[in-house]
Amino acid sequence: MIIEVAEADGIVSGWRDRHDPVAVRGVPGHITALYPFVPPESFDDPVADALAAVVSTIRDFDFTLSRVDEVPGAIWHRPDPARP
Numbered sequence: 001m002i003i004e005v006a007e008a009d010g011i012v013s014g015w016r017d018r019h020d021p022v023a024v025r026g027v028p029g030h031i032t033a034l035y036p037f038v039p040p041e042s043f044d045d046p047v048a049d050a051l052a053a054v055v056s057t058i059r060d061f062d063f064t065l066s067r068v069d070e071v072p073g074a075i076w077h078r079p080d081p082a083r084p
Contacts, residue, residue: 001037008065008077023033025066031079059084 008029016023038047061084065077 001032001034002027003033005029005031005065012077 006028012029013023016029020027037043063079063081064067065079067078067080069076
């Protein structure tokens with residue numbers, strides 16, 4: 001489950017095109033909110049409806065991506081604040 005961050009594409013797209021296998025499959029610049037979520041074959045209408053009910057309660061909030069961090073096998077921009 002991702003939160004698309006279109007504004008980040010101009011900054012990270014070149015790096016992602018070279019190093020991120022999901023970028024070449026069309027996944028935009030994003031923040032990963034939850035991984036793994038459900039196996040793709042298990043994502044059906046009831047799961048989508050439950051997810052929509054949860055995320056519809058979250059209001060938009062401002063954040064910056066000013067810090068680069070690392071986890072095994074990946075680098076990422078840490079959102080600040082991490083939560084609204």
